[in-house]
Amino acid sequence: MDAIAAYDEISARLRRIGALEQVAGFLNWDQETQMPPKGGAQRAEQAAAVASAIHDLAADPRLGELVAFAATAQGPDAVNVAEAGRLHRRAAKVPPALAADLARTASLGQEVWIAARAASDFAAFAPTLERIVALKRAEAECLAEPGVGGYDALLDGFEPGTTAAELDTIFSRLRPGLVELAGRIAAKGAPVPTVAGRFPAAAQMALAKKLGGDFGFDWQAGRLDLAVHPSCSGSAGDVRITTRVDEADPQDCLYSTFHEVGHAVYEQGLDPAQALLPAGMHASMAVHESQSRLFENQIGRSRAFCRFLFGEMQAGLGGENGGGAGVVDADALWRLVNAVAPGFIRTESDEVHYNLHILMRFDLERALIAGSLAVADLEAAWNERFLADFGQAVPDARRGVLQDVHWSAGLFGYFPTYTLGNIYAGEIHAALRRDIPDLDDRLTAGDLGAVLAWLGARIDRRGRMVPPRQLIAEAVGHEPDERALLDYLGSKYAGLHDL
Amino acid sequence: MDAIAAYDEISARLRRIGALEQVAGFLNWDQETQMPPKGGAQRAEQAAAVASAIHDLAADPRLGELVAFAATAQGPDAVNVAEAGRLHRRAAKVPPALAADLARTASLGQEVWIAARAASDFAAFAPTLERIVALKRAEAECLAEPGVGGYDALLDGFEPGTTAAELDTIFSRLRPGLVELAGRIAAKGAPVPTVAGRFPAAAQMALAKKLGGDFGFDWQAGRLDLAVHPSCSGSAGDVRITTRVDEADPQDCLYSTFHEVGHAVYEQGLDPAQALLPAGMHASMAVHESQSRLFENQIGRSRAFCRFLFGEMQAGLGGENGGGAGVVDADALWRLVNAVAPGFIRTESDEVHYNLHILMRFDLERALIAGSLAVADLEAAWNERFLADFGQAVPDARRGVLQDVHWSAGLFGYFPTYTLGNIYAGEIHAALRRDIPDLDDRLTAGDLGAVLAWLGARIDRRGRMVPPRQLIAEAVGHEPDERALLDYLGSKYAGLHDL
Numbered sequence: 001m002d003a004i005a006a007y008d009e010i011s012a013r014l015r016r017i018g019a020l021e022q023v024a025g026f027l028n029w030d031q032e033t034q035m036p037p038k039g040g041a042q043r044a045e046q047a048a049a050v051a052s053a054i055h056d057l058a059a060d061p062r063l064g065e066l067v068a069f070a071a072t073a074q075g076p077d078a079v080n081v082a083e084a085g086r087l088h089r090r091a092a093k094v095p096p097a098l099a100a101d102l103a104r105t106a107s108l109g110q111e112v113w114i115a116a117r118a119a120s121d122f123a124a125f126a127p128t129l130e131r132i133v134a135l136k137r138a139e140a141e142c143l144a145e146p147g148v149g150g151y152d153a154l155l156d157g158f159e160p161g162t163t164a165a166e167l168d169t170i171f172s173r174l175r176p177g178l179v180e181l182a183g184r185i186a187a188k189g190a191p192v193p194t195v196a197g198r199f200p201a202a203a204q205m206a207l208a209k210k211l212g213g214d215f216g217f218d219w220q221a222g223r224l225d226l227a228v229h230p231s232c233s234g235s236a237g238d239v240r241i242t243t244r245v246d247e248a249d250p251q252d253c254l255y256s257t258f259h260e261v262g263h264a265v266y267e268q269g270l271d272p273a274q275a276l277l278p279a280g281m282h283a284s285m286a287v288h289e290s291q292s293r294l295f296e297n298q299i300g301r302s303r304a305f306c307r308f309l310f311g312e313m314q315a316g317l318g319g320e321n322g323g324g325a326g327v328v329d330a331d332a333l334w335r336l337v338n339a340v341a342p343g344f345i346r347t348e349s350d351e352v353h354y355n356l357h358i359l360m361r362f363d364l365e366r367a368l369i370a371g372s373l374a375v376a377d378l379e380a381a382w383n384e385r386f387l388a389d390f391g392q393a394v395p396d397a398r399r400g401v402l403q404d405v406h407w408s409a410g411l412f413g414y415f416p417t418y419t420l421g422n423i424y425a426g427e428i429h430a431a432l433r434r435d436i437p438d439l440d441d442r443l444t445a446g447d448l449g450a451v452l453a454w455l456g457a458r459i460d461r462r463g464r465m466v467p468p469r470q471l472i473a474e475a476v477g478h479e480p481d482e483r484a485l486l487d488y489l490g491s492k493y494a495g496l497h498d499l
Numbered sequence: 500m501d502a503i504a505a506y507d508e509i510s511a512r513l514r515r516i517g518a519l520e521q522v523a524g525f526l527n528w529d530q531e532t533q534m535p536p537k538g539g540a541q542r543a544e545q546a547a548a549v550a551s552a553i554h555d556l557a558a559d560p561r562l563g564e565l566v567a568f569a570a571t572a573q574g575p576d577a578v579n580v581a582e583a584g585r586l587h588r589r590a591a592k593v594p595p596a597l598a599a600d601l602a603r604t605a606s607l608g609q610e611v612w613i614a615a616r617a618a619s620d621f622a623a624f625a626p627t628l629e630r631i632v633a634l635k636r637a638e639a640e641c642l643a644e645p646g647v648g649g650y651d652a653l654l655d656g657f658e659p660g661t662t663a664a665e666l667d668t669i670f671s672r673l674r675p676g677l678v679e680l681a682g683r684i685a686a687k688g689a690p691v692p693t694v695a696g697r698f699p700a701a702a703q704m705a706l707a708k709k710l711g712g713d714f715g716f717d718w719q720a721g722r723l724d725l726a727v728h729p730s731c732s733g734s735a736g737d738v739r740i741t742t743r744v745d746e747a748d749p750q751d752c753l754y755s756t757f758h759e760v761g762h763a764v765y766e767q768g769l770d771p772a773q774a775l776l777p778a779g780m781h782a783s784m785a786v787h788e789s790q791s792r793l794f795e796n797q798i799g800r801s802r803a804f805c806r807f808l809f810g811e812m813q814a815g816l817g818g819e820n821g822g823g824a825g826v827v828d829a830d831a832l833w834r835l836v837n838a839v840a841p842g843f844i845r846t847e848s849d850e851v852h853y854n855l856h857i858l859m860r861f862d863l864e865r866a867l868i869a870g871s872l873a874v875a876d877l878e879a880a881w882n883e884r885f886l887a888d889f890g891q892a893v894p895d896a897r898r899g900v901l902q903d904v905h906w907s908a909g910l911f912g913y914f915p916t917y918t919l920g921n922i923y924a925g926e927i928h929a930a931l932r933r934d935i936p937d938l939d940d941r942l943t944a945g946d947l948g949a950v951l952a953w954l955g956a957r958i959d960r961r962g963r964m965v966p967p968r969q970l971i972a973e974a975v976g977h978e979p980d981e982r983a984l985l986d987y988l989g990s991k992y993a994g995l996h997d998l
Contacts, residue, residue: 015544016551018544019541019544019545019548020545020548020549020552022545023522023526023545023549026545027525030529034722035737036718036721036737038717038719038720038737039720039736039737040736041736042521042734042735042736042737042774042775043737045517046519046521048515049515049516049518049552050519050522050549050552052515053519053548053555056555218537219535220535220536220537222535223533223535237535237538237539237540238534238537238538238541238542275540276541
């Protein structure tokens with residue numbers, strides 16, 4: 001068999017896998033936005049059947065043979081061949097029944113978690129979580145290799161080539177800076193600003209859509225819907241984001257939308273010539289998160305953008321029902337969206353505390369996968385650690401161990417990519433400030449064009465052409481580390497609180 | 500291998516196929532209700548990938564071997580084994596690339612058809628239809644066997660065990676009765692009643708949902724959404740119907756909903772113990788259509804039900820925006836929803852003309868599959884036949900050859916099941932009148948309970964336990980034929996028009 005024929009067959013198989021992965025994501029989106037209550041059982045079977053189809057394609061020995069024939073591929077083709085090899089090696093280690101069971105249990109797990117969270121009852125979720133952890137430990141054992149531990153093997157599914165030990169190194173440098181900054185801010189005791197008014201849901205959604213367009217979302221290639229948990233799924237011509245609405249707190253809807261739009265614009269900006277192929281897919285979850293956090297925080301919470309946003313909120317949320325921006329001026333909005341307070345909920349957390357939540361989840365989930373922490377002891381371990389890290393006693397499971405969807409969906413190894421993504425966002429932000437000297441003027445005018453062009457060329461279009469860490473290094477001009485993020489936070493909060 | 504182990508493996512494989520078929524239907528529902536405009540290309544790849552996964556499972560030689568081992572299965576197990584054998588034999592004859600190409604082309608075809616229909620431009624659709632017809636002819640050729648022609652093989656996918664020759668026999672007895680009745684009604688020259696008022700979309704949808712519940716739809720196990728074309732997809736715990744709204748014509752929304760609710764209640768009533776297995780699936784498309792037409796016509800357009808509906812419309816569509824039922828009394832509503840006029844659009848057609856539309860489509864699509872009619876000549880053939888059958892010249896392609904979605908979706912062999920379904924609905928209606936003597940009193944009260952219980956036990960719960968024609972025969976107590984439908988129509992229109 002010649003290399004060209006082998007590549008053609010590999011790419012056809014990869015496109016099928018890519019399309020089925022989109023279907024899997026779409027089933028999950030539907031489950032979170034609109035599936036009727038009694039649809040859960042058959043949705044789990046659908047998710048399992050799609051996962052089995054993906055697994056069958058990836059584990060097929062023929063794919064491994066084809067990869068050997070196509071070893072001379074160049075450019076994006078070489079990336080696709082290498083990714084086909086990686087996919088195949090991983091899938092071939094996992095028994096088909098385990099792959100199906102993982103998907104089925106994760107789908108059912110989300111329904112159980114939603115009910116347990118609503119009742120703030122960890123005991124109602126624990127048996128399901130035990131099953132999920134057992135399956136993930138079995139998967140990790142299948143995937144582990146000499147030199148690659150079980151947790152690392154799971155992490156590799158989200159952040160290729162990154163190990164927990166490497167993350168430990170960078171996180172151990174990040175943590176003291178965050179703790180020290182949080183302490184200095186707390187010592188200042190600045191009052192937390194509040195919002196006044198009611199902001200009708202329809203007006204919030206309309207403004208979220210308008211601002212999403214300003215951030216580059218192509219509404220011909222995606223949707224915005226309501227869900228309990230903001231999320232982004234899909235790719236290229238069909239990217240679906242969700243947000244939530246609190247009529248007393250328009251910032252929640254808007255900043256959730258900015259975050260998800262960051263993910264979405266990345267997916268919409270991938271190379272269409274490599275559609276459904278790895279070279280045209282997101283580089284890693286940390287790179288994904290760098291885009292969402294950049295939009296939400298470094299851009300969305302900047303003083304310059306808040307000037308633009310204040311006007312947009314006054315125009316879009318005002319009118320006879322009151323509303324407007326809910327604060328007196330743009331500077332008050334800037335202070336509001338950068339308020340620092342140790343809370344219980346990760347997704348509502350300020351930029352200083354956010355990564356402390358992640359570091360805690362990272363340690364807990366490693367212990368679950370290692371078997372050194374039992375699910376039965378998880379709630380106590382969570383509450384103990386939270387008290388130590390945040391100085392507050394967790395009042396209930398809803399605001400504690402049940403707050404995040406990830407473990408119910410079997411996503412172990414995912415959490416640390418959030419903090420790595422924040423670190424990457426810090427680097428990208430510094431590079432944007434360097435390369436676009438008038439960035440603040442542009443943000444004040446609501447003009448994201450230069451930012452989008454920068455990201456499109458250096459991140460989006462490159463897909464998986466190089467490993468994620470290298471992608472960021474080439475985009476910003478040096479090896480990424482935690483200092484840009486810490487410098488950004490230190491400088492911002494110095495300005496806010498006169499530290 | 501023992502028979503029990505073989506059956507377990509067969510049923511596991513059938514459940515995977517069943518779940519993937521639900522996914523395929525769901526992708527189509529999404530495409531018609533909410534997919535963003537640029538999602539079409541990757542949706543086609545998703546549809547092709549799911550179709551390929553189904554085809555791979557069904558064509559797997561292992562499934563054929565297992566069927567041989569499980570030959571001693573009894574009861575529902577025997578039905579599932581037989582259906583596994585049938586699925587396998589059909590799939591094994593079709594090359595995998597053809598199966599994928601059919602799904603891809605059908606998905607893309609719908610997008611092309613929508614645009615061509617909006618522009619009323621058959622030439623814009625013809626190249627796509629040519630490709631679809633070529634693929635369906637290739638599929639039919641693969642599936643044909645000695646004694647089973649190509650069209651029959653396609654028909655068998657929708658109406659197992661039924662041949663075009665059998666349908667010709669029963670349709671040739673139906674047609675003269677319909678033509679004669681249409682002539683007698685036309686000779687009376689009764690004025691067509693009209694509706695007065697505006698009926699807000701939200702109120703129509705709320706009433707449609709309320710009445711859907713009266714007809715037995717479980718809203719915990721399904722949804723109602725808007726789409727250009729009313730449809731029903733999904734099964735069991737997740738059945739999704741769509742309807743449309745015209746603020747000048749509430750009957751369009753309501754009767755479209757009654758029709759789709761008929762399909763939906765059938766799917767919701769299947770045996771949960773046989774979930775995702777053939778024994779727990781709809782018997783055939785004609786049986787499906789018998790349920791939708793029964794709800795829409797024999798029940799929904801009955802004088803007794805119109806009394807109930809008039810009150811519901813007055814209550815649900817009234818209020819400050821005017822509206823109400825749009826006619827003076829229940830009898831006027833009954834006359835309105837039973838008005839007879841030869842129109843151009845099948846789905847808006849009265850009960851007398853409806854099947855003449857179907858008989859025309861049946862003949863045209865057989866000629867396309869046989870190769871005796873070229874796609875290039877289809878529009879002219881349509882218009883000529885329409886003039887002959889309906890006495891009217893087709894004004895444009897939108898109201899002619901482009902009006903139906905089926906051919907764009909590759910659904911050849913589907914149309915005649917509509918008329919067979921109407922014939923079955925006629926038989927079921929006669930049996931309901933026999934078995935529920937106070938049916939009219941119940942319908943006047945909006946009480947469908949006895950009807951639903953009758954259908955649940957005799958149709959829904961039986962799934963595919965016996966072939967479709969036998970199912971109807973056992974439900975009504977004799978072999979079904981066209982006379983019950985003709986008697987029902989003759990009697991109803993005699994009452995309406997004093998014939």
